[in-house]
Amino acid sequence: MSRIAPNLLYLTIYNPTLRPSGSVASDDEDAEEQAHILFYTSKERAVSRDRMLRQVGLAKALISFADMFNADDPCNNVHSQTKRMIMVSPEPNFWIHAGIDVAKTPRPPPVDKAKGKGKEKSSTEAPVLYDYHESSVHDVAVKADLMRGYEKFKLRHGSFASILASLGQEALESQLERFFTIWAWSWDLEEGPEFGEHLGPLLHPKQSSLAGSLDDFCSRLPDEVVVIAVSPPYIIPSARYTSMSYPPALPNFLSSILPPAQPLFAPPPVATDNTVKALKALPPLPEPEHQRQQNSPKREDDAKNFLGLDLSVKMDMPKWNWPGYLTFGKGGKRPELLAVTPGIENKGLPVQPQDTPGFERVMGFEVDRSALEDAMGSERIPLPAPVEKAMDAEDGRLLSDTIVPHKENGVEGGPSTTIVSKDQPAPLDVAETSSVVAPEPVLPVTPEPEPAEFSATTVHLSSPEDPQATQRRRLHYLARDRVLIALIGLGGSDDQLEPSAFRPWADEAAVLADSINTVIADEAKQSAIDSLPSATKILQPKDRYALSSSQFTIRSADFESRSGHLYNARQLLGENEPEISEVFSRGQNPQYWYVARRGLGTEQQGAPDEEVYMEVFRKEASLTDVDNALAGVVRRSAGAVRAA
Structure with a gap:
């Protein structure tokens, strides 16, 4: 039978010292109890007020009962065969209480011995019985998860006591609703964080070699600025950061700012139902030509067509004037190579030889013609001939886009012509010739790297003397590849350190991040070798x-x-x-x-x-x-x- 994973039944946050803010009716006995509840969410979504008050009242009664025997060790968990009740007090008088259903496996249905072995009951449906796995939920892991959620909320919004004192109970309830509703139903009790993640932030294996660069950068900053580097899942703290008492949620929050690492080979996209419906709604593609010809009825004229040519047309082949081109060197002249110049429509124009013997330029490349003739003579491969350029006798410039007929044996309009251009100046000696040179390729311009600049956000931190008195502080960070450099101001006010004060250190922070990335890349290569x-x-x-x-x-x-x-x-x-x-x-x-x-x-x-x-x-x-x-x-x- 399939195993049902442990799941959250309800989660509530309450303070038994709170009192109703408005007037209360004399006959409303539960108004004071309801004022204690700051947040409540349940798996059943819609829960009556009586049931909510019973669940919270049971937790308060158990805590009060245990306090009678040992006030120094309050009740924090209650076990039953099917459920767990976990209570955590992150701040004085504030409690986070979770009800959890342990993992269970349905038992096979019983058999009716009267009707024969192996036959199930059909008259009445027997209730489903379960085997419960009490070891599927660990109290230490659940408490650690609850405290991680509280520390994350405290870092982003402040402590419960500070919000209640500064903004009031209604604002606290609103912020708890927005944060813990999402957090509670994304809490995976089956495949949650493993044991090592409950122990605290993980130091980088190269901490000893990287801490020197971090401390050197930190020494050039004011005394009220603390530096920390993060490379998920590791952190690289500076000496100033180590001397302070920061919550473990801060490195986790900085790690969440960096985008996740992209895999080398992305998996193929998965087609969803919406994707399939969208593809079916598209108009059909036009039928390919070969399929359309196969599906269409054949006609008698199809036999006269071959590769799109109408073979019924009578053509006078001798008028095409192709001497020597189809004889492959037997009984005819060698065909001349065609010159193709970028920017000029000169297709089909043979190239004429230059007047300068032995050496020439063809398509921008220098060619030793005498050596090339010796190498290609046995294969009877024709050599390319240069293109002559006609001159304008008046201004000494090359004529533009003009084709000058070449006379061969006194006959004008022979098989070869000359391309001339007016793009460049040339000497008046028209007998001088040069070849057509292709323009040099334009290399792409590499954009200049953008200047390094810090991004800013705000966090709520407390002092070791008073953990509940959180203050809003500005945090500046710079991310490079898989490394993030964060600067935290020790001042309590928001505007004590303006963003302009951090700009001179952005370039140094970028250099520091690049150096850390280099060390991490070398460490990854070595780890890949060691893991063989x-x-x-x-x-x-x-x-x-x-x-x-x-x-x-x-x-x-x-x-x-x-x-x-x-x-x-x-x-x-x-x-x-x-x-x-x-x-x-x-x-x-x-x-x-x-x-x-x-x-x-x-x-x-x-x-x-x-x-x-x-x-x-x-x-x-x-x-x-x-x-x-x-x-x-x-x-x-x-x-x-x-x-x-």
Whole structure:
């Protein structure tokens, strides 16, 4: 039976401290509860107010009940056989609550034993039963997705508290409606972000070599400007950016500005229903000539036609005056080559030889005639003859567009004539001849590159001291190929840094982006060589790892995991058991190892914001081997994470 993927049932955002803004009727007991709800969307589209209030009221009741036992650890998830209830509080008194239906598979219908084995019931339709997959939804992944959506909204619009304080509840509800309605129903719970994307922005593998150029560019900027470079999916932060506490949504937002990379070979277009209807509505194409002749009835005159020529016409062949042209050199003169000059209708005019023996120019090319005659003599191939130019005796200029008959053996109008032109001045000596030279080709003019210029947008950022107090800041960026250089002002007002202040640095930013593109291209070539399959890589796959700190993440190039072991390990490290520092687990089929550790140092208790996750694809590895492999990864990569 087909498996039904997990899906979102409803999503709501509420604040239990809000009060109705207007007057409330005395008999309306639900008006105060409804004032708590800032946003609500459901899979069923149209939901009654009673059902909406029951769903939100249940979430508030569960949170209040859990708070009675442990106020420091509020309730954030509730499990049942068929559903998940996830509650996240991104700001004080504000809650994001999602109801999710887990994945399920329909059971086969029961059989009626009375009517025989294998026969289904026909009298009444039995209800469809499902087998539910509780492991299809991970609480850690759902919470991380909700927080990513909140951080994206906060970056573009501001925090919930700042909007409520400055614009009011109605404006906050309107902005939540526009953003989270689209975000909620584009949320893919089945094929969402993989585990590594929940750890934070990914540092570029060449961060150590590229950070020097970025810091050098940043040193020439004012102290209130922060620089960051983005090359999806990596970021290259400067020292000033690292010292600040920026949200992970900022690099993701900058990566979304760049257009997606175009594939080398685009897939063929897919014909949709609208395309087919449009093609059918077009008028029919005219029937080809050969098909029209085949479909039309034959006539007696068709036998007299051949290739469009009427063979019934009587032609006097001797009057065509083609001496020697159809004899192929036997008993006739050699045919002269025809000269074709651009811009002059001289088709069919034979070319006459020049007076200068041994050397001439034909169609703009220098030809050694004596050497050419020796090379072509055995093949009896005629040589091209030059074109004579007639002169005007009065002004010494060549006559324009004039054909002068050439006299041969005293007979005028022989088989050869001369083309003359009046385009260029020439000496009065009419005996002097020259060949017709083709004009030089005009090379295309390469347009000058456009000057580098920053584009501008606005984001809402907060200070580490007060994360909820967001301020609008101007962000200037310049994109070159797959690299984006962004400049962020530290000032809080919109007009503190005008766009004209950034123009002197645009050219330097463009040079910096080009240099980063060069390094990335070299890295891509090397990665393509290293990724070639070999017997060692096929038989013994490499271990994959990811190291994260408070701001950045470093991971192996092939790390991409959706394993539930890593999600469970992160939940143990971060939420349920703070005293746990390491988690080792092993799968059943295949028997791979999954490791998680808090802290990147050699001591047991590391920094709480440093974590390392690893997958070991060696079935024969023991627990000691896995621990040694983890220590080696930490030793090699911990310095890069901490330096960033």
